[in-house]
Amino acid sequence: MNLEELKKIREKAQKDVELRQKQARVRIVVGMGTSGIAAGARDVLKTFVEEVGKRNLSDVVVTQTGEKGLASQEPMVEVFEEDKPVVVYGNMDSEKAKRVVVEHVVNGHPVSEFAI
């Protein structure tokens, strides 16, 4: 592990850590039960995680949960925004996840065609 690089990251990131300790602006929750994983939920989760990294979305948190109880529509994703109703997306894949990041998480417009 490159400690020099880690040190740089630490210095750069410490500034907005305080910000994140309050509630994140957006929370993305991916259903990662057995059936979700079998349906490809890991790729969806990975895409969200990497988009957050790439776009430096420091006010967005990506996390995972167990079975969502709607196995026929997995992979499933919930997007929680402050003061807004939760949006649930079904039958997700990596490409759809990228669109949700751009249109919903960044620009604030839920992608109604993927919502269930």
Next chain:
Amino acid sequence: MMEDISSHIMDIAMNSVSAGAQRIRVAVEKDPRTAMLSLTITDDGVGMDQETLQKVQDPFFSTKTGRKVGLGIPLLKGTAETTGGSFEMTSAKGAGTTIRATFDCRHPDLPPLGKIRDTFLVLVVSHPEVDFDLRYSVDGRSFELDTEELKRELDGVPVNHPEVISFLGKYLDEHL
């Protein structure tokens, strides 16, 4: 069905997270002499009594009980046993759980390893509160990451910070 071994790892490690584990060790190792691949996942979660331990390995029992652990354990057991390997699960209440599966890499039905890199990345960054000790040693590629050390170096910066996510992604790409 799980597409590959890395998806099994994802699923079993999720059970550990659900069991309240603080620290999860995942080791994927291939013995070059015997061509046996071994997967070991150890957690310090709540564990289970002997009766539950038997039940979670039984696919027919599990569907009727509405229990928290899904079909993932019997699926992994099935994959290991039908590809000339073995499966062993040990646990005790309050003492965590260990699952060890082996696979014969020469068996034609052995699923591919898949994207171990993605499994490791999403585990670490989507559960910042859990420590992962990840080890991989297959066909001359080897990798070790203990997030407890990583977090010490990060000194308060969370592992799911965008900068850290990008760093980890690159780090995994270089080593896996």
